[in-house]
Amino acid sequence: xxxxxxxxxxxxxxxxxxxxxxxxxxxxxxxxxxxxxxxxxxxxxxxxxxxxxxxxxxxxxxxxxxxxxxxxxxxxxxxxxxxxxxxxxxxxxxxxxxxxxxxxxxxxxxxxxxxxxxxxxxxxxxxxxxxxxxxxxxxxxxxxxxxxxxxxxxxxxxxxxxxxxxxxxxxxxxxxxxxxxxxxxxxxxxxxxxxxxxxxxxxxxxxxxxxxxxxxxxxxxxxxxxxxxxxxxxxxxxxxxxxxxxxxxxxxxxxxxxxxxxxxxxxxxxxxxxxxxxxxxxxxxxxxxxxxxxxxxxxxxxxxxxxxxxxxxxxxxxxxxxxxxxxxxxxxxxxxxxxxxxxxxxxxxxxxxxxxxxxxxxxxxxxxxxxxxxxxxxxxxxxxxxxxxxxxxxxxxxxxxxxxxxxxxxxxxxxxxxxxxxxxxxxxxxxxxxxxxxxxxxxxxxxxxxxxxxxxxxxxxxxxxxxxxxxxxxxxxxxxxxxxxxxxxxxxxxxxxxxxxxxxxxxxxxxxxxxxxxxxxxxxxxxxxxxxxxxxxxxxxxxxxxxxxxxxxxxxxxxxxxxxxx
Numbered sequence: 001x002x003x004x005x006x007x008x009x010x011x012x013x014x015x016x017x018x019x020x021x022x023x024x025x026x027x028x029x030x031x032x033x034x035x036x037x038x039x040x041x042x043x044x045x046x047x048x049x050x051x052x053x054x055x056x057x058x059x060x061x062x063x064x065x066x067x068x069x070x071x072x073x074x075x076x077x078x079x080x081x082x083x084x085x086x087x088x089x090x091x092x093x094x095x096x097x098x099x100x101x102x103x104x105x106x107x108x109x110x111x112x113x114x115x116x117x118x119x120x121x122x123x124x125x126x127x128x129x130x131x132x133x134x135x136x137x138x139x140x141x142x143x144x145x146x147x148x149x150x151x152x153x154x155x156x157x158x159x160x161x162x163x164x165x166x167x168x169x170x171x172x173x174x175x176x177x178x179x180x181x182x183x184x185x186x187x188x189x190x191x192x193x194x195x196x197x198x199x200x201x202x203x204x205x206x207x208x209x210x211x212x213x214x215x216x217x218x219x220x221x222x223x224x225x226x227x228x229x230x231x232x233x234x235x236x237x238x239x240x241x242x243x244x245x246x247x248x249x250x251x252x253x254x255x256x257x258x259x260x261x262x263x264x265x266x267x268x269x270x271x272x273x274x275x276x277x278x279x280x281x282x283x284x285x286x287x288x289x290x291x292x293x294x295x296x297x298x299x300x301x302x303x304x305x306x307x308x309x310x311x312x313x314x315x316x317x318x319x320x321x322x323x324x325x326x327x328x329x330x331x332x333x334x335x336x337x338x339x340x341x342x343x344x345x346x347x348x349x350x351x352x353x354x355x356x357x358x359x360x361x362x363x364x365x366x367x368x369x370x371x372x373x374x375x376x377x378x379x380x381x382x383x384x385x386x387x388x389x390x391x392x393x394x395x396x397x398x399x400x401x402x403x404x405x406x407x408x409x410x411x412x413x414x415x416x417x418x419x420x421x422x423x424x425x426x427x428x429x430x431x432x433x434x435x436x437x438x439x440x441x442x443x444x445x446x447x448x449x450x451x452x453x454x455x456x457x458x459x460x461x462x463x464x465x466x467x468x469x470x471x472x473x474x475x476x477x478x479x480x481x482x483x484x485x486x487x488x489x490x491x492x493x494x495x496x497x498x499x500x501x502x503x504x505x506x507x508x509x510x511x512x513x514x515x516x517x518x519x520x521x522x523x524x525x526x527x528x529x530x531x532x533x534x535x536x537x538x539x540x541x542x543x544x545x546x547x548x549x550x551x552x553x554x555x556x557x558x559x560x561x562x563x564x565x566x
Contacts, residue, residue: 001083002073005090009066013059020055024438027052031103033163042160047104049165053293054100057226060297061100061218064304064424065093071308071420072210075315085125089211092118096219100226105153105162108227112149112191115220116142122207122215134203141200145190145224148183155180168233181234184227185244192224192277194251199491201274205266209311212266216273217304222296225280229296232289241285248282249378251275256385258488260392260470265310265321268393272347273303275386282379283362286369294439295358301431302346302355305424309340312417313397316410323396330398332410337398339421344390346428348460349383354432359383363456364446380459387463392470 023029029051036044069086076082095114102108116139124135156162158176167177193201201221205212215221228235228244235241255274262268276299284292313329313336314321330337342353349359366379412418436443520526 001086002069005086006066006070009062009069009093013062013066016055016062017059019050020052020059021438023050023055024052042157044106045104045161045163047107047163048101049103050101053229057218057293057297058097058100060300061093061096063427064218064300065089065214067420067423068210068214068304068308071213071311071417072208074414074416075210075311076208085208088118088121088125089214092122092211092214092219096223099223103163103165103230105149105156105164109146109149109153112223113146115191115223116146119204119207119215119220122211123204124206125208125211126206131206134200134206137203138200141190141193141197144197145187148187148190152180152183152187155183164231177234178238181231181238181240184231185235185240188224188228189247190224191227192221192281193274194224194247194278194281195254196491198251198254198274199488202267202270202488205264205270209266209307209314212270213304213307213311216270216307218300221273221277222300225277225284225292225296228281228284229289229293232284232287235285236287241287244285245282245375248278248280248285249375249382251278252282252382253278253378253385254489256382256389259389260385260467262389263322263324265314265323265326265393265397267321268323268389269303269306269310272306272386272389273299275382276303276347278382279359279362283365286365286371288362288365290439291358291362291365294435295362297435298346298354298358298432301424302343302353302428305339305421305428306343306347308417308421308424309336309343312336312412312414312421313340315417317404320404323393325403326397327400327402327404328398329402329410332402333412335412335418336421339425340397341394342425343428344394346432348387348390348463349456352433354428354430354435357432357436360456361444361446364448364453365444367448367452367455368446380455383456384459384463384466387460388467388470391464391467395468 029049032048032050033045036046038044069089072082072085072089076085079085092115095111095118097111098114099108099111102111119142120135120139123138124131153162155176156164156167159167164180190197201216204215204220207215235244252275255271255278259268259271259275262271276295280292280295280299283295312333313326316333317325329340346353346355349356349363351360363379363383366376371379
């Protein structure tokens with residue numbers, strides 16, 4: 001089933017990508033709509049949009065999914081029911097595709113909810129307490145966004161339809177559309193794990209690594225950014241970009257800082273995903289939706305490769321994820337090491353790799369724009385932190401002696417894993433330039449002073465040096481500040497304890513005291529006991545004391561008769 005799914009998705013990806021390039025060149029789009037039923041004056045319609053953006057994004061999702069499924073053939077070979085795993089992954093891909101081609105809030109909700117439900121099934125795939133806790137945190141955090149989408153749908157009932165693309169022009173100044181835009185922003189923040197909804201993203205690493213490669217590259221976490229790109233005209237009209245800019249920069253800074261104090265390989269890469277999501281959201285809020293979409297596509301390529309390489313390392317380490325047990329992988333696994341380092345350098349913005357074309361352009365546009373010093377500092381400091389944790393990860397995994405067991409066996413001989421990594425390595429090297437030529441046929445010409453032009457290079461080199469220091473100095477780990485930074489600013493504790501533990505405890509005690517206590521005593525059970533007692537009492541009188549009834553009746557009749565006679 002893996003091979004069939006791989007070839008089907010690869011063929012569809014190639015076909016859709018060709019159509020996407022054609023539609024981009026001729027600036028063409030297809031809008032398909034048919035009515036399902038009427039609700040009062042509102043038509044519930046099924047709508048699909050095929051433009052260059054949806055087609056290229058869909059082709060990238062299918063290409064990465066095809067390689068991930070092929071990669072899973074070896075990674076999940078000990079799984080007793082591999083077909084069930086593949087079917088769940090295909091349902092996940094279908095939900096994402098449905099969300100991409102939907103310009104209608106109701107059909108978006110179907111794909112949005114499908115992503116949330118299937119992601120929960122995948123996070124709890126390894127059935128243990130940690131996975132169940134992570135799955136519950138993931139699904140409850142995303143449920144907030146689902147509720148906000150539902151409120152948006154009910155509010156758009158006032159307009160007579162849910163195709164939001166129709167309403168950008170003629171109701172752009174209405175209060176209702178501003179409220180809907182604010183709800184969409186909040187729901188996208190939950191799905192893309194922006195502050196303060198960030199704690200579920202590292203927790204979702206409990207899923208199998210092939211799923212993480214899919215989730216953190218092109219599907220679940222990018223759904224919120226994609227929805228914001230579709231709603232980007234409203235951000236400019238209502239001047240809501242400042243809020244998203246602050247949230248995105250804060251997310252970048254927090255996740256980059258936290259990744260420098262993390263020792264779990266998967267969580268470091270998950271936090272780097274969080275940092276890149278903050279970068280996409282922040283540049284989108286500045287009025288560059290095409291550039292945000294460009295970085296979304298490029299990030300999907302190198303992040304999927306990074307997760308595949310991490311999965312290969314974890315597979316050879318017998319499921320150990322602590323980077324302190326790693327070292328000298330370049331001697332034992334040269335192919336994985338090459339792919340790992342190329343994807344890491346692409347993440348840092350190494351010139352002429354895929355990540356360079358979007359990251360460098362984003363930072364130069366920040367220098368060109370009229371940002372305040374705080375946002376400027378957060379952008380470049382976060383870029384330095386990205387280089388820092390990437391070099392720290394490289395140092396722990398590639399340098400020094402191997403810290404695993406004395407008897408170990410590492411190899412790159414798996415055909416399926418190697419094929420999946422090489423298939424992504426090619427597009428990570430050449431995909432950035434190809435996409436930049438397609439999406440920006442007229443290149444940006446950004447003229448900056450000498451010191452600003454070299455600011456990006458200087459910050460990245462400084463980040464490499466800081467990463468080297470963090471790798472060698474353990475003294476800082478004793479300070480409270482570094483404990484605070486390394487735990488995502490205590491967001492996991494707040495999400496689980498403050499927002500889950502205390503309300504659930506309060507609900508338990510109120511249920512025990514009211515529903516099962518006083519409420520039962522004076523409510524349903526009390527009335528039931530009272531009526532049961534009265535029925536039994538009357539029944540006992542009726543069964544055992546019929547003569548008393550007869551005597552009482554005769555006595556009362558005699559009294560009434562004497563009363564009337566006298």
